[in-house]
Amino acid sequence: MKIRIIATGILGVVGLVTLAPAAVDKFSGYVELEGRFFFRDPLYEGQRENNGSLAVEPEYYHEWDNGSSFTFTPFARADTADTERTHFDIRELNYLHLGEGYEVRAGVSKVFWGVAEFVHLVDIINQTDLVEHLDEEQKLGQPMVQLSLPREWGVVDVFVLPWFRERTFPGGKGRLRTEPEVDVDHARYESGAEEHHLDLAARYSHTIGDFDFGIYQFRGTGREPTLLPELDKHGKPTLIPYYEQINQTGLDMQLVTGQWLWKLEGLYRTGQEENFFGGVGGFEYTFVGVCQSKLDVGLVGEYAYDTRCDEATTVFQNDAMAGLRLTPNDAASTEFLLGYMKDTQNSSSAMSLEASRRFGENWKLSLEIWGFFDVASEDPLAAIRQDDFIRVRLAYYF
Amino acid sequence: MKRYVWILGLLAAGWPAAGAMTAGEEKGTAIFREADRRDEGFEDFTADMKMILRNKKGDESIRELRTRTLEGKEDGDKSLLIFDSPKDVQGSAFLSFTHKKGDDDQWLYLPALKRVKRISTSNQSGSFMGSEFAYEDFTSQEIEKYTYQWIRDEVYQEMDCFVVERYPVNKKYSGYTRQVVWIDKEEYREWKIDYYDRKDKLLKTLTAEGYKKYLDKHWRAGKLRMVNHQNEKTSELLITNYAFQTGLTDEDFNQNSLKRAK
Numbered sequence: 001m002k003i004r005i006i007a008t009g010i011l012g013v014v015g016l017v018t019l020a021p022a023a024v025d026k027f028s029g030y031v032e033l034e035g036r037f038f039f040r041d042p043l044y045e046g047q048r049e050n051n052g053s054l055a056v057e058p059e060y061y062h063e064w065d066n067g068s069s070f071t072f073t074p075f076a077r078a079d080t081a082d083t084e085r086t087h088f089d090i091r092e093l094n095y096l097h098l099g100e101g102y103e104v105r106a107g108v109s110k111v112f113w114g115v116a117e118f119v120h121l122v123d124i125i126n127q128t129d130l131v132e133h134l135d136e137e138q139k140l141g142q143p144m145v146q147l148s149l150p151r152e153w154g155v156v157d158v159f160v161l162p163w164f165r166e167r168t169f170p171g172g173k174g175r176l177r178t179e180p181e182v183d184v185d186h187a188r189y190e191s192g193a194e195e196h197h198l199d200l201a202a203r204y205s206h207t208i209g210d211f212d213f214g215i216y217q218f219r220g221t222g223r224e225p226t227l228l229p230e231l232d233k234h235g236k237p238t239l240i241p242y243y244e245q246i247n248q249t250g251l252d253m254q255l256v257t258g259q260w261l262w263k264l265e266g267l268y269r270t271g272q273e274e275n276f277f278g279g280v281g282g283f284e285y286t287f288v289g290v291c292q293s294k295l296d297v298g299l300v301g302e303y304a305y306d307t308r309c310d311e312a313t314t315v316f317q318n319d320a321m322a323g324l325r326l327t328p329n330d331a332a333s334t335e336f337l338l339g340y341m342k343d344t345q346n347s348s349s350a351m352s353l354e355a356s357r358r359f360g361e362n363w364k365l366s367l368e369i370w371g372f373f374d375v376a377s378e379d380p381l382a383a384i385r386q387d388d389f390i391r392v393r394l395a396y397y398f
Numbered sequence: 399m400k401r402y403v404w405i406l407g408l409l410a411a412g413w414p415a416a417g418a419m420t421a422g423e424e425k426g427t428a429i430f431r432e433a434d435r436r437d438e439g440f441e442d443f444t445a446d447m448k449m450i451l452r453n454k455k456g457d458e459s460i461r462e463l464r465t466r467t468l469e470g471k472e473d474g475d476k477s478l479l480i481f482d483s484p485k486d487v488q489g490s491a492f493l494s495f496t497h498k499k500g501d502d503d504q505w506l507y508l509p510a511l512k513r514v515k516r517i518s519t520s521n522q523s524g525s526f527m528g529s530e531f532a533y534e535d536f537t538s539q540e541i542e543k544y545t546y547q548w549i550r551d552e553v554y555q556e557m558d559c560f561v562v563e564r565y566p567v568n569k570k571y572s573g574y575t576r577q578v579v580w581i582d583k584e585e586y587r588e589w590k591i592d593y594y595d596r597k598d599k600l601l602k603t604l605t606a607e608g609y610k611k612y613l614d615k616h617w618r619a620g621k622l623r624m625v626n627h628q629n630e631k632t633s634e635l636l637i638t639n640y641a642f643q644t645g646l647t648d649e650d651f652n653q654n655s656l657k658r659a660k
Contacts, residue, residue: 024660026660028485028488028489030485030486061660063660069658069660096658098658101649103654103658110512111512112511112512112513114513115516137511148654150649150652150653150654155652155653155654205653207503207653209500209503210501210503212516254516256501256503256516256517256518256519257519258501258518258519258520258570258571259518259519259520260518261516261518284518286518286520286521287520288520288521288523288524288573289523289524289525289573292595292596292597292628294524294525294528294629296521296524296525329524329525329528330528331451331453331457331459331528332459332528333484333486333487333527333528358484358486361459361460361483361484361485362484362485362486364486395486397484397485397486397488398485
């Protein structure tokens, strides 16, 4: 017994000396050329018809022997039409300290919460970089100190968010915007501290067998502004983003049973004009290896609800969504995703088709088509009803 | 009708438990138990992998990844796979907890959205990164996941081998009806596996090369070659830099470690 312990000890030491991972330095990222072509004429004065852009997102990553790391990820896009879309952001600039039973991340970082495919309802830490894309999946870097405590009974995360990021909105020459346009230079806050208000969040998440869930409380500046119709100093109509102080409780859960994934997100928010519940629930069903081939077919169905109904600041206030995902599992990683969204109370609907594949080892071509149909005048989509478009991206990854 | 099916199910479930294993089943099970016993105590290991995908015409596509595995004591192993190339999937990572009983738990981390996605159970029969390997060929082969039947003894590459068939316990989500495995009698290493698809047609053959012994006990292959007989594509997996007992713990296999894996 003793011999075995000693032997293990020696092996352990040898292991530490010879096998400890050396410090890692990594430089990676992508450069992307983008074109967006709109099928119909612009609805508003001053809007350019189409646009092209060039974006770059390099990343530097350093990891020390003890597992602690440093990440720096700047992002920039230059757009031919919209000066608001020409923008720079620090997506990440943070130090991660890996301790015994805890992790601390300090700096600018990105955090995602949620399970649904079409709607990202409970995700709140990072602000949406809306000029990037209307799917609201692109986020601005958020300054934070995050303490994470992984335990056997779940993970507790505490966030201190000292500086707020304002949402980006397309400018006057850009498509996919509101009319009147949003005046991002004159945003207002409920808090006298404005963007320096100290926001706080805490989340508990855990996995029990086939069941994943998370629950959180957020207190601070709401990420989703109320847009106030006003006149600017020249008497021109404009929309002023107004950021309230909110309290939000959020929940996300997911259950896997065979081919099925069952998903649910819910939130309760106070502090804006009206207190409300929001929810999105649905499923994802996957046929793997259809007809003895390598093709996987996924079906997604979701329904989103918001108790504010037409007063909601979201497009998804009472909508049903369906998706079809095709993954041929070829060497080029080709993927297709067809999405359909329908408002259950008015005639509005939207459709999207996304396809992508790799060329060689480093190039990736992505194609998206978006269409808006029978948009009702009271629907939030009404502002962009003429903006059906096709988006082509060619990216080089390094 | 329903009751009839239920009784059939009961019969099927009760049959092996009643101790009615045939001699072939007993021998097959004993061979895999012995193979499992011989590899016990590796604690954890890490390795680098390079996968070369080849189609009929000979076009190649490369994937590079790293693997970390933690030996399970009461339950199955835990493993983490980190993707390094192609560059557009760099930083993606796959976490799996295999279970001796019931379905495995699997999650995929997508770095662009910082999102962890749960993977459905049926995914195990799906293609791994577009290769001819399925996820279930990659994850830990817990002994309880199959029933076994010794078929015959045979010489394979000048080694005396057992030839054993194994049948997945979870027939619903496995892509195979059976696998035929060649295991050498001396060291209990798997040298060749024939995979039969759901229609019991020969689908793929895996061959192993370059076995090396680590810590004077644990045999690991340096090269695995999967040939798909139906689409004539091959996937070659080259495994280097094996390191054992590196001190990994459960904390290296949770959602936090999945998200920070780079």
